[in-house]
Amino acid sequence: MNKNNSLIFSSEKGGAGKTAILGNVAAFTSYRDDSTVLVVDGDVTNQSTTKQLLPSLKNDKINELEQKGMFLSTEKLLMGLFDETLSAESAFSRLSQKAIPRSSLPVQSLFVLPSKGRTRFGHNLNPNAILEPMNKLNGALLDVFDHLFYDTEATSNVLKEILVAMDSTELVSIVTPENLDVEMDMLAKYENDSAIVRGIILNNVFEENISEQLTKIYDSGFPLISLIPFDMQMILATHRRALVVGDGSNVDYALRVASLNLTQQRKLDEKQIKAMFSNAESVYDTFASSTLELKRKQITSNSSNGDEKKTTLPGNPFSFISKLMNTKVSGRT
Ligand SMILES: Nc1ncnc2c1ncn2[C@@H]1O[C@H](COP(=O)(O)OP(=O)(O)O)[C@@H](O)[C@H]1O
Numbered sequence: 001m002n003k004n005n006s007l008i009f010s011s012e013k014g015g016a017g018k019t020a021i022l023g024n025v026a027a028f029t030s031y032r033d034d035s036t037v038l039v040v041d042g043d044v045t046n047q048s049t050t051k052q053l054l055p056s057l058k059n060d061k062i063n064e065l066e067q068k069g070m071f072l073s074t075e076k077l078l079m080g081l082f083d084e085t086l087s088a089e090s091a092f093s094r095l096s097q098k099a100i101p102r103s104s105l106p107v108q109s110l111f112v113l114p115s116k117g118r119t120r121f122g123h124n125l126n127p128n129a130i131l132e133p134m135n136k137l138n139g140a141l142l143d144v145f146d147h148l149f150y151d152t153e154a155t156s157n158v159l160k161e162i163l164v165a166m167d168s169t170e171l172v173s174i175v176t177p178e179n180l181d182v183e184m185d186m187l188a189k190y191e192n193d194s195a196i197v198r199g200i201i202l203n204n205v206f207e208e209n210i211s212e213q214l215t216k217i218y219d220s221g222f223p224l225i226s227l228i229p230f231d232m233q234m235i236l237a238t239h240r241r242a243l244v245v246g247d248g249s250n251v252d253y254a255l256r257v258a259s260l261n262l263t264q265q266r267k268l269d270e271k272q273i274k275a276m277f278s279n280a281e282s283v284y285d286t287f288a289s290s291t292l293e294l295k296r297k298q299i300t301s302n303s304s305n306g307d308e309k310k311t312t313l314p315g316n317p318f319s320f321i322s323k324l325m326n327t328k329v330s331g332r333t
């Protein structure tokens with residue numbers, strides 16, 4: 001019963017930072033408590049999460065492995081459920097951990113269900129038709145993975161409608177100052193439709209003029225999970241398909257705070273919000289000090305022969321992450 005719900009990273013506007021934040025938060029969450037994390041690339045137009053976390057996985061390879069029945073892309077999963085060539089059970093058995101490509105980040109287990117991109121789901125597809133198998137599948141995945149994150153695309157589509165309507169999912173709204181009003185209206189609407197809103201991550205923030213934005217968020221009653229400054233490093237990292245978490249910057253700590261608060265049902269209080277600009281590290285430390293698992297200095301990584309190997313991390317756990325981002329795909333052999 002202490003299971004986390006799946007988290008849907010959502011925004012109505014593209015370019016808000018969903019994918020960039022999700023990749024960093026997922027990697028850090030897995031690192032932080034040695035947990036198994038599954039990221040589902042639900043942006044079937046852009047496949048940005050797939051490109052970020054599995055840069056060496058090409059569509060040819062996905063097609064080849066899919067044909068052999070080894071794993072599924074988001075598109076194939078969804079269409080298979082619609083046309084009933086797949087059931088929740090058969091999809092789940094394909095999505096056993098071994099069949100999902102695994103990121104070679106130096107974290108315990110970060111898995112990605114890839115998208116092939118350039119897909120448009122037909123407007124005639126009725127979300128309710130596969131709500132039940134999607135619920136079943138999500139529930140089964142939550143038994144296997146400690147954390148489950150769904151990336152989505154900004155444009156509303158049948159997949160997003162299903163995710164929002166599912167049991168055991170919660171919305172994480174990625175909001176930027178320019179589209180705060182639009183996003184908050186949407187959140188209120190989602191909540192009206194009985195979706196659970198986990199909270200807001202305010203991204204691309206400049207310290208000036210923030211008080212009005214914060215007042216709006218307070219008034220809405222939605223929890224503020226983290227506040228992420230605008231930082232060129234984020235753009236550069238995205239460009240290089242690398243992560244910024246671990247670089248010791250304020251953005252890094254803001255992302256760590258997001259990871260902790262998302263998975264531990266916490267939020268920023270007023271005092272912490274101010275400190276996020278001057279010293280995000282101290283805010284992170286406050287949350288982290290109450291979290292035992294963070295004191296661990298070791299991570300476990302599975303070597304290819306299946307043996308468990310203990311790796312001691314260098315002082316900065318993520319300093320070498322970008323080099324390792326050239327991910328190997330380990331499908332079932
Ligand atoms: N805090 C930030 N500071 C600067 N650039 C950011 C920040 N967050 C995201 N970006 C950049 O904005 C662009 C769009 O982000 P992305 O995560 O792809 O948005 P989305 O998935 O919501 O469409 C990327 O180049 C990303 O690096």
Ligand SMILES: [Mg+2]
Pocket residue numbers: 018019020043046048151152153
């Ligand atoms: Mg995206």
